[in-house]
Amino acid sequence: MAEHSENPYVAHHFTDMEQQREAGSLGMWGFLVTEIMFFGGLFACYATYRSMYPEAFGEASKELNIVLGTVNTAVLICSSLTMVLAVQFAQQGKRKQLITFLVLTIVLGTAFLCIKGFEYAHKFQEHLFPGSSFAYAGPHPQQAQIFFSLYFIMTGLHALHMIIGIGVLIVLIIQARKGTYTSEYYSPVDVSGLYWHFVDIVWIFLFPLLYLINRT
Amino acid sequence: MAHHVVPQKIYVLIFATLICLTLLTVDVSFYNMGFLNIYVAMTIATCKALFVVLYFMHVRYSPKLTWIFAGAAIFWLIIMFSLLASDYLTR
Numbered sequence: 514m515a516e517h518s519e520n521p522y523v524a525h526h527f528t529d530m531e532q533q534r535e536a537g538s539l540g541m542w543g544f545l546v547t548e549i550m551f552f553g554g555l556f557a558c559y560a561t562y563r564s565m566y567p568e569a570f571g572e573a574s575k576e577l578n579i580v581l582g583t584v585n586t587a588v589l590i591c592s593s594l595t596m597v598l599a600v601q602f603a604q605q606g607k608r609k610q611l612i613t614f615l616v617l618t619i620v621l622g623t624a625f626l627c628i629k630g631f632e633y634a635h636k637f638q639e640h641l642f643p644g645s646s647f648a649y650a651g652p653h654p655q656q657a658q659i660f661f662s663l664y665f666i667m668t669g670l671h672a673l674h675m676i677i678g679i680g681v682l683i684v685l686i687i688q689a690r691k692g693t694y695t696s697e698y699y700s701p702v703d704v705s706g707l708y709w710h711f712v713d714i715v716w717i718f719l720f721p722l723l724y725l726i727n728r729t
Numbered sequence: 730m731a732h733h734v735v736p737q738k739i740y741v742l743i744f745a746t747l748i749c750l751t752l753l754t755v756d757v758s759f760y761n762m763g764f765l766n767i768y769v770a771m772t773i774a775t776c777k778a779l780f781v782v783l784y785f786m787h788v789r790y791s792p793k794l795t796w797i798f799a800g801a802a803i804f805w806l807i808i809m810f811s812l813l814a815s816d817y818l819t820r
């Protein structure tokens with residue numbers, strides 16, 4: 514055991530803190546790679562149908578509210594900023610600021626979900642949710658229904674990831690209040706940040722693909 | 730290296746860039762550039778994603794192994810998309 518670090522935070526199978534931290538973040542990256550492939554399948558499906566029905570997708574896309582979509586993109590980017598600052602405060606051992614910025618991230622994440630919910634409600638009222646009550650006045654209702662199926666599946670799955678992310682952040686706040694994280698040990702905050710930014714990236718691609726196909 | 734402390738100024742600068750690129754992508758969607766529309770939109774989205782990955786996710790300051798993991802994801806995505814396209818685009 515001569516090689517082993519004296520630091521109580523270092524698990525016995527790691528040489529030092531640096532190695533432990535890198536292993537933790539690499540593990541998260543491994544998970545994110547599977548997530549990229551998971552969403553990638555849906556993006557591939559979208560690409561195929563859009564190449565088959567470009568006009569219908571362009572028409573259906575205009576039904577989405579561009580103002581709400583843009584505001585939501587900005588809200589999510591803001592939440593990424595507050596998250597990255599939270600990670601930095603954790604790194605510096607500033608517990609108060611860490612908690613404040615985790616709370617801010619949750620508030621922004623919740624704001625995103627509220628706006629999304631508002632948009633969903635509107636689509637239900639307009640009978641644009643795929644299914645037996647689907648009603649669309651445009652020239653290609655069948656193909657538009659495929660667009661809306663993809664819209665609800667992709668944004669719904671993204672929203673589910675946001676909800677899970679908010680759950681993770683709540684756990685982080687509870688732990689931070691107990692004083693679990695120090696400038697030496699903050700890996701859970703770090704890897705949760707990676708997850709949060711990944712969810713942001715998914716939206717960065719979803720926004721132009723769903724809302725901005727053809728606005729001319 | 731997670732230990733690397735990035736100046737907050739850089740985070741704020743990246744944030745401002747991301748907001749500007751969002752406004753740009755909304756703005757260009759109102760111009761009809763034909764088949765170029767999707768390429769412009771995806772180029773802007775890819776730039777935004779790169780900024781997030783390199784700075785917010787600290788990949789720029791991470792060990793080479795993290796680069797390999799992130800690169801592997803893109804590599805397999807390309808395989809999936811090219812095999813799919815080789816079928817649907819040649820029918």
